[in-house]
Amino acid sequence: MLELAGIRIATPQRTLIDGLTARIGEGEVLAVMGESGSGKSSLLAFLCGGLADGLAGSGSVRLDGVEVSALPTAQRRIGILFQDDLLFPHLTVLENLLFALPAGRDADRRARAEAALASADLAGYGPRLPHTLSGGQRARVSVLRALLAEPRALLLDEPFSRLDMALRQRFRAFVFERLREQRIPAVLVTHDAHDVPPGAQLIRLDGEEETA
Numbered sequence: 403m404l405e406l407a408g409i410r411i412a413t414p415q416r417t418l419i420d421g422l423t424a425r426i427g428e429g430e431v432l433a434v435m436g437e438s439g440s441g442k443s444s445l446l447a448f449l450c451g452g453l454a455d456g457l458a459g460s461g462s463v464r465l466d467g468v469e470v471s472a473l474p475t476a477q478r479r480i481g482i483l484f485q486d487d488l489l490f491p492h493l494t495v496l497e498n499l500l501f502a503l504p505a506g507r508d509a510d511r512r513a514r515a516e517a518a519l520a521s522a523d524l525a526g527y528g529p530r531l532p533h534t535l536s537g538g539q540r541a542r543v544s545v546l547r548a549l550l551a552e553p554r555a556l557l558l559d560e561p562f563s564r565l566d567m568a569l570r571q572r573f574r575a576f577v578f579e580r581l582r583e584q585r586i587p588a589v590l591v592t593h594d595a596h597d598v599p600p601g602a603q604l605i606r607l608d609g610e611e612e613t614a
Contacts (some may be wrong), residue, residue: 436607
């Protein structure tokens, strides 16, 4: 469970978000929509502890009942996916996944990474470099890497926006299915209402709140 209470984000000149409150259960999605500059990405930055200089944030962020808003980013265990996949170009696909995995026996970590690739129809792709993959394949690897880090919540900063329409639909289904399977609460920022999965909570930063 990810619980947000009284989230306020402001610049010295104006308030971007004032009093945002929501509860996102296991495997559920909170979608946040609004015009450019309305504070959507700043909200994600606040949740993961990376709010930019010049912005002030306050409010409660609780994960499984534990207040995390004062913790450093690395201790929050909140993952994030961006528009770009941000794979390390000098590492193989397998090495990118191993980078995210917690410490443990090398054989066990490798087995987990290879099982994740197989689950995404990427069995055998481990030795390849990211630049040899298609856009959709790179996107799937980026999701696998984020999930192998065992986040307690996942933030999605328009991760579908650079894909063509057919690929976008498949990738959305891929992401939301894995969130449900792993029971991870998520916050999705998007400009496109088609990105919002059925049943998701939807908050518009003009103040409206509804269920998709």
